[in-house]
Amino acid sequence: GAVVSQHPSRVICKSGTSVKIECRSLDFQATTMFWYRQFPKQSLMLMATSNEGSKATYEQGVEKDKFLINHASLTLSTLTVTSAHPEDSSFYICSALTWRDYNEQFFGPGTRLTVL
């Protein structure tokens, strides 16, 4: 099956700093990648959709200047949380679509961000 990795799996940072999270499709080319956010004991909320080589599409209420998404290649998308604050602490999950199975999103293992 298709494998998606995320790095780091866990990160702790100070308030005001920026944090970059990587999402990689390991054995396939991902035409589209998605970024989700999950608060404790809650469901996944879509933050943005990114297509390789183009600007990401953000969901309503998600600050594009705060959550920078780059999808520079067919196997890598990055989410940068700029000037992080404690309220940005959350579990961030990415997923990827492939041409070979556009019925299914393949999910990464998630990144736990804690902002002190």
Place this chain on the structure above:
Amino acid sequence: AQSVTQLGSHVSVSEGALVLLRCNYSSSVPPYLFWYVQYPNQGLQLLLKYTTGATLVKGINGFEAEFKKSETSFHLTKPSAHMSDAAEYFCAVTRRYNNNDMRFGAGTRLTVKP
């Protein structure tokens, strides 16, 4: 837009008992439906999905779900619960031919008692 409602945020069963997790969807076009499982601090693992064809879908770990259009439901079942089934379960829906807009239910936490 499509949406999913999971009835019951928490379900508790005894080991060996039937597992039934409820999911109802709303979609103006034919849906694709999914069930995912999430263990603590991990990503989502696909249990099963319905796209087209047979309405009774079998997945991993003994789970299955039936797509019932007349009831707009996609309930997840397992005949006999195992301790390792304790986790959070999410039902999700997308539109046919457009997986760019996946909507998740609120999730159901399954507890399995010995």
